[in-house]
Amino acid sequence: MSLLRHLIDYFRLNRQFYRFTPTEIRRYQEKAVLKLVLQVRAQSPFYRDLYAEHAVNNLADFGELPTINKSVMMAHFDRLNTAGLQLDEVMDFALNKELKHDYLGYFQDQFVIGLSSGTSGNKGIYVTPKALTERLPGVFLARGGVRLSDLPLRILFVLRVFSQGFSDINGPMIKLTYQSSMTDPAKLIETCNHMRANILMAPPSLLRQLLPHLALLKRPLRRVITYAEVLNPLEKSRFATAFQAPVVEIYQASEGQLASPCRYGNLHINEDLVYVELLDENNKAIQAGQRAQKMLVTNLVNTVQPLLRYEMNDLVELGEACPCGSHFRVISQVIGRNDDVLYLRTRSGVLCPVYPDLVSRWIITTDDQIREFIVEQIDPNHVLLRLDLVGADESDVVNRLHARLDSELAAFDIDCQFTVVVERIPLPENNSKHKRFISHLSIDK
Numbered sequence: 001m002s003l004l005r006h007l008i009d010y011f012r013l014n015r016q017f018y019r020f021t022p023t024e025i026r027r028y029q030e031k032a033v034l035k036l037v038l039q040v041r042a043q044s045p046f047y048r049d050l051y052a053e054h055a056v057n058n059l060a061d062f063g064e065l066p067t068i069n070k071s072v073m074m075a076h077f078d079r080l081n082t083a084g085l086q087l088d089e090v091m092d093f094a095l096n097k098e099l100k101h102d103y104l105g106y107f108q109d110q111f112v113i114g115l116s117s118g119t120s121g122n123k124g125i126y127v128t129p130k131a132l133t134e135r136l137p138g139v140f141l142a143r144g145g146v147r148l149s150d151l152p153l154r155i156l157f158v159l160r161v162f163s164q165g166f167s168d169i170n171g172p173m174i175k176l177t178y179q180s181s182m183t184d185p186a187k188l189i190e191t192c193n194h195m196r197a198n199i200l201m202a203p204p205s206l207l208r209q210l211l212p213h214l215a216l217l218k219r220p221l222r223r224v225i226t227y228a229e230v231l232n233p234l235e236k237s238r239f240a241t242a243f244q245a246p247v248v249e250i251y252q253a254s255e256g257q258l259a260s261p262c263r264y265g266n267l268h269i270n271e272d273l274v275y276v277e278l279l280d281e282n283n284k285a286i287q288a289g290q291r292a293q294k295m296l297v298t299n300l301v302n303t304v305q306p307l308l309r310y311e312m313n314d315l316v317e318l319g320e321a322c323p324c325g326s327h328f329r330v331i332s333q334v335i336g337r338n339d340d341v342l343y344l345r346t347r348s349g350v351l352c353p354v355y356p357d358l359v360s361r362w363i364i365t366t367d368d369q370i371r372e373f374i375v376e377q378i379d380p381n382h383v384l385l386r387l388d389l390v391g392a393d394e395s396d397v398v399n400r401l402h403a404r405l406d407s408e409l410a411a412f413d414i415d416c417q418f419t420v421v422v423e424r425i426p427l428p429e430n431n432s433k434h435k436r437f438i439s440h441l442s443i444d445k
C-alpha cells in the first residue's frame with residue numbers, strides 16, 4: 001500500500017473523528033449497520049437463522065435483535081464467518097504459531113488470526129482479512145494516539161505476544177519494533193536507545209517495571225501509549241512525570257478498535273469503526289456520568305467474521321462532551337471487567353459490589369513503592385492481597401495498607417479480613433493478560 005493511500009485513510013478518519021455532527025454519526029452508523037445486516041443475512045448461515053424473525057429497517061429495530069457473546073461466537077464459528085473457515089483448521093494454525101513463538105504470517109495467505117486466551121481460559125479466535133490490516137498504517141496514524149508531527153515514527157512495541165496484525169502497522173514513515181514483555185527491563189531501555197525510539201507502546205504493568213531503569217534512557221520519548229490493560233488515572237499522571245512524555249491510552253480489543261485518544265488525550269469511542277451500545281440494567285442507553293451495565297459491540301468494518309451486538313465483559317463509564325470538539329462519545333474510564341468486581345459482605349449480611357478501580361486506587365495511593373499487586377477474593381469475608389514492593393519498608397507499607405482498606409471499606413459498612421503477602425510478582429509468560437483481580441467466589445452474583 002502506498003503512502004498516499006495511508007494519508008487518504010488518515011485524513012478521512014481524522015475528519016470523521018473531529019467533524020462529524022451527531023446527526024452525521026447516527027446517519028453513518030445506521031447506513032453501516034443496515035448494510036452489515038443485509039450482508040450477514042446473505043453470507044452467514046448463523047445470522048440468517050438468528051435474525052430470521054426480525055425485520056431491520058433502522059437502528060431501533062437493530063436494537064431488538066438477539067445478542068451474542070464470545071462463547072456463542074466460538075460455538076458457531078464455522079457458520080458465522082463468511083469465508084468458509086473451519087474452526088479446527090484455524091485453531092491449529094493459531095496454536096502452532098503460539099507454540100513456535102512465530103507470530104507472523106497469514107492463514108491461507110489472506111487472513112490474520114488472533115488468539116485470545118480470555119480471563120476464564122476459554123480461547124477466542126479472531127479473524128481479520130488482510131485487506132483490512134493492510135490499511136492499518138492510516139488507521140494507526142489517525143487513531144493510534146500519535147500525531148503527524150511525531151513522524152517518522154520509531155515505535156518500540158512491547159506485548160506478551162506479537163501478530164501479523166501488529167506488524168502490518170509498519171509502513172512508510174512508521175517503523176515498529178517488537179519486544180516481548182518478558183524481556184529484561186534494562187534490555188528494553190537499551191533497545192529504545194539503539195533504535196532511537198520516539199514512541200513507546202506497552203501495557204501499564206510493563207511501564208511499571210521500567211520505572212526504576214528510566215535513568216538509562218538516552219533520548220526523550222515523544223509519547224507513551226498504553227493498551228491491553230486498564231490505565232488508572234493516577235498511574236497515568238505518575239507515568240507522564242516519570243517518562244517526561246504525554247501518556248495516552250488506546251482501547252482496543254480482539255473484537256475491534258473500540259476507542260482512541262483525541263488531541264486532548266481523552267478517550268473517544270470510534271463511532272465509525274464500531275457501533276457500541278452502552279446500556280443500563282433496563283437495556284436503556286446510558287447518559288454521561290453513568291456506568292454501563294452492558295456493552296454491546298458491532299464491528300462495522302470486519303465482514304469476514306462479523307460480530308453484531310456482541311456482548312463484551314468490560315465495564316466502562318461514559319464521560320461528558322470533550323473540548324476537542326469531537327462528537328464521538330467519551331469514555332471517561334475503562335473500569336475493568338465484570339469479573340474483576342469484588343463482592344464483599346456488609347455487617348448487615350448483604351453482598352456489596354466493590355469496583356476494581358476503587359480497590360486499585362486505594363492500593364496504588366498507599367505507597368509509590370508498590371510495584372505490582374494481585375487481589376484474590378477467597379470468599380465474601382476474606383481477600384488475599386499479594387504485593388510486589390521495591391525497596392520499601394515492608395511492614396510499614398503492609399500496616400498502612402491494612403489501615404487504609406479498613407477505613408475505606410468501613411464507609412460501605414464492610415468489615416472484611418485482608419491477608420497481605422509480600423512477594424515477587426512476575427508478568428505472565430504465556431498468552432494471558434496480567435490479571436490483577438481473581439475471584440474464587442462460586443455464589444450467584
Ligand SMILES: [Zn+2]
Nearest residue numbers: 262266322324
Ligand atoms: Zn476529545
